[in-house]
Amino acid sequence: MLKKTAQTKFIYEYIKSTRRHPSAEEIYSAAASHLPYITRATVYNVLRRLLKAGEIRQLHIKKGLTVYDGYTAPHPHLKCRVCGRIEDVDISGFDDFVKQIKQKYEDAEIELNITATCSLCSIKERSE
Numbered sequence: 001m002l003k004k005t006a007q008t009k010f011i012y013e014y015i016k017s018t019r020r021h022p023s024a025e026e027i028y029s030a031a032a033s034h035l036p037y038i039t040r041a042t043v044y045n046v047l048r049r050l051l052k053a054g055e056i057r058q059l060h061i062k063k064g065l066t067v068y069d070g071y072t073a074p075h076p077h078l079k080c081r082v083c084g085r086i087e088d089v090d091i092s093g094f095d096d097f098v099k100q101i102k103q104k105y106e107d108a109e110i111e112l113n114i115t116a117t118c119s120l121c122s123i124k125e126r127s128e
Helices: 006-017 024-034 040-052 094-104 119-127
Strands: 057-062 065-069 077-080 086-088 113-116
Touching: 006 024, 006 040, 024 040, 024 065, 040 057, 057 077, 057 086
Parallel strands: 077 113
Antiparallel strands: 057 065, 077 086
């Protein structure tokens, strides 16, 4: 169990409350607006502890940028080739696929990343 300091609590709740997949810098900016005394080092240390405890996931979808996800169950992500946004994707049968893989390979870490045009950019393109 993690020590629940104000910093840890804020960072954990921020990541869990969003589907935006924020970077450490975005998390720091959000935290600094509520906790003016927080440092970047504290944010990175808390992120490291949350990852180790399995409370959050780390994604390497954007080249050279690590983002964080509060939804820890394996699920697909889409990276938009137009705007760069990352969104969760619901794929029918994905849970069954994960179960099959886990039965065969107990230590499997499953990450499905799709590059395509996101739903917002698709709507925007159709309206133009």
